[in-house]
Amino acid sequence: MVLSKSLANIFLQLSKGEKIPASKFKGSLAAELLMEGILADIRSGRTRSLLYVPKVESLNAFLSNRFSITNLEHYVNTLSQDIITRADLIQAATNSKAKKVRTFTGFLVNCYEPVGATLNGENIKINPPAGTFQFIHDTKHFVPHPGLTIVGVENSENFSQIAKQRHLFENIRPLFVCRYPLNQSKDLIKWLQAIENPYLHYGDFDFAGIGIYLNEYKRHLGSRSTFFVPDHIELSIKTWGNRKLYDGQKINFDLKLVTEPKIHELISFIHQYKKGLEQEILIK
Structure with missing residues (x-):
């Protein structure tokens, strides 16, 4: 008891x-x-x-x-x-269940080429073999190389197959992080707030995806964060967009507070074609 x-x-x-x-x-x-x-x-x-x-x-x-x-x-x-x-x-x-304890604190990381970091002051290389991820438990003492851009991947399928999307990130040195499972998302946000690396959010191109970025990341990270919008997004929405994502979603953020021009442009395309686009379409 x-x-x-x-x-x-x-x-x-x-x-x-x-x-x-x-x-x-x-x-x-x-x-x-x-x-x-x-x-x-x-x-x-x-x-x-x-x-x-x-x-x-x-x-x-x-x-x-x-x-x-x-x-x-x-x-x-x-x-x-x-x-x-x-x-x-x-x-x-004498009771380990007297209070609910999250034993596995931390989050998953992934990359398609080795990247550097320090853990407890020791230099490490992050380079998970194909088909695996790396789990960072001691997030307090995990510091990525300052030249890295942290890319938060919203959907698990994109995260697991990130090597097939490397063409999207040729202008940066990325370290990919995942917000799933969802009970780890607070660990990720807390870590992102503690480091100085820029953050790029890679999510769905619909109102829900934009809302996740603005409500869960941008408000904590401010100008260090940006929403990833790939080239030719208009053609992608027009060709592969889903009308149900437009009809079934509502804007849950204040448009007046959106300061990134690419988000405004993305929203205009979503309204123009009355479609949203899931990021899985970019796995090639």
Whole structure:
């Protein structure tokens, strides 16, 4: 059984001799503690009831027996940490599942030719063999070469077959990163904010793709970021665009805040042909 952080904070208040309104602690657990005499209540005014702990030793014994918590303050402090391991949770409560922990923090990287970076101050080469990707876990100490442009690839198929799209990026030295799985996207954004490399967003050429870029990347990275629009995009939309992508999507961003001319041009083509274009068409 796991004690939530909110309840642990209530117990910590009570263990320090504080009185709390009964309205803050209800339910079967509160009823059990009142029945056992671990909790007691007193009236404050006509209707207000306050809970308190007559003997802290009884509360500590209950927490130890029921939740394996021997140091309540240490348990609360552990759950309050932003970065926490299962080992920390076991030390705090002999329970690695007391708080949901993301063990695999980080994101995927890919490239079609070797690129340099440093990891914990050591020079490394990123060069995944064909058919594989590289996963960067220690993102805090991962620094790409300053001459690289970080290219965020929106769709997994494009990311996995990036070598077939190298003709699109001949004017830059790219390191490709992926926002999937989606629970890793915050790790990627945090890393992008910490480095100085320019960021190029490679996504779908429709309202949804533009919205992802503006709402999830541009607002954090500002002028360091640009939206990738390939040459001959008008012909591509006209030839291979999908009407359903136009009919089924709505603009979820403020056009007045769009400062990149290529995005305005792309939007005009989307309206002109009433089509959106998925980036997979560029895999050749």
